[in-house]
Amino acid sequence: MSNQFGNKLRELREQQNLLLRQVAPLLDVDTPMLSKIERGERQAKKELVMRLAPILKAKADELLTLWLADQIAALAADEEVGLQAMQVAEAEVKYQKTKKKKK
Amino acid sequence: MSNQFGNKLRELREQQNLLLRQVAPLLDVDTPMLSKIERGERQAKKELVMRLAPILKAKADELLTLWLADQIAALAADEEVGLQAMQVAEAEVKYQKTKKKKK
DNA sequence: TTATATTTGTCATTATTTGGCAAGTCATTA
DNA sequence: TAATGACTTGCCAAATAATGACAAATATAA
Numbered sequence: 001m002s003n004q005f006g007n008k009l010r011e012l013r014e015q016q017n018l019l020l021r022q023v024a025p026l027l028d029v030d031t032p033m034l035s036k037i038e039r040g041e042r043q044a045k046k047e048l049v050m051r052l053a054p055i056l057k058a059k060a061d062e063l064l065t066l067w068l069a070d071q072i073a074a075l076a077a078d079e080e081v082g083l084q085a086m087q088v089a090e091a092e093v094k095y096q097k098t099k100k101k102k103k
Numbered sequence: 104m105s106n107q108f109g110n111k112l113r114e115l116r117e118q119q120n121l122l123l124r125q126v127a128p129l130l131d132v133d134t135p136m137l138s139k140i141e142r143g144e145r146q147a148k149k150e151l152v153m154r155l156a157p158i159l160k161a162k163a164d165e166l167l168t169l170w171l172a173d174q175i176a177a178l179a180a181d182e183e184v185g186l187q188a189m190q191v192a193e194a195e196v197k198y199q200k201t202k203k204k205k206k
Numbered sequence: 207t208t209a210t211a212t213t214t215g216t217c218a219t220t221a222t223t224t225g226g227c228a229a230g231t232c233a234t235t236a
Numbered sequence: 237t238a239a240t241g242a243c244t245t246g247c248c249a250a251a252t253a254a255t256g257a258c259a260a261a262t263a264t265a266a
Contacts (some may be wrong), residue, residue: 002195020212030257035212042255061184068188072175073195081164083200085171086193092105092176093185123243133226138243145224 002073003040005066010038012056027051040070105176106143108169113141115159129158143173 013023024034027048036042044052049067053060076082116126127137130151139145147155152170156163179185 002199004191004195019210021210031211032213032258033256036214039213041213045255064182065184065187065191068178068182068184069191069195072178072188072192073199075171075175075178076192076196077199079167079171081168081171082196083193085168085175086189086196088107088168088172089175089179090186090189092107092172093179093189096105096176096180097186122241124241134242135227135244136225139245142244144245148224 002070002077005044005063005070006038006040008058008063008066009052009056012058013038016056018055023055026055043071105173105180108147108166108173109141109143111161111166111169112155112159115161116141119159121158126155126158130154146174 013020020034020038021031024031027034029037029048033042037044037048044067046064046067049063050060052058053063056063072086076086079085116123123137123141124134127134130137132140132151136145140147140151147170149167149170152166153163155161156166159166175189179189182188
């Protein structure tokens with residue numbers, strides 16, 4: 001599997017010389033949980049990603065992008081038609097964007 | 104929401120002059136369930152998509168593509184970074200394809 | 207060894223999904 | 237107006253999956 005998000009977390013955390021047990025409490029999760037998130041064994045919630053960004057001095061959007069990308073990739077990866085489906089989905093999303101936001 | 108998959112089902116079914124109550128039993132689901140699937144209120148399982156294809160005289164791949172696309176679009180649609188994430192995910196999936204299937 | 211960092215495994219709880227039924231609407235026909 | 241046929245809605249219990257926490261197991265280092 002892919003886990004660009006978790007890899008980025010770890011990279012940023014190590015760059016900052018932070019330990020799992022230092023970061024985890026700031027997020028109200030325990031250390032094993034954060035470890036699992038970094039390794040892609042568990043999925044972070046969006047809200048956790050948001051809280052993580054400032055701690056790792058990263059842009060929330062950047063992290064969110066990787067976080068979402070992993071989920072999309074997981075869906076597409078185990079299907080033969082994965083790439084085609086992504087094309088169709090992309091067109092779909094672009095189209096929705098045009099017709100005003102529906103809240 | 105989008106539901107290209109369900110729309111296609113309905114289109115094909117009507118082209119064939121088949122009724123929900125005729126098709127549903129062939130799939131071992133009840134009529135309301137098939138109705139919900141067509142309207143995108145419920146998600147079909149992959150296996151059902153496969154069984155549906157011959158009944159509607161469609162290519163399984165074509166239906167699978169729409170089916171997957173809807174799921175991907177649903178993920179990407181409610182995020183600001185949806186489109187970016189799809190780009191990243193696409194690169195991710197393409198990359199995985201190169202390094203042999205890991206079954 | 208001892209100490210510290212991370213990972214693994216398991217588990218109960220909670221949340222989400224699933225499939226089905228009963229009843230509903232809507233349109234058409236008798 | 238009734239009755240019929242096609243489809244939809246609402247609801248629920250059962251199955252399934254996700255979540256968070258903990259203890260214990262591995263490193264890794266001193």
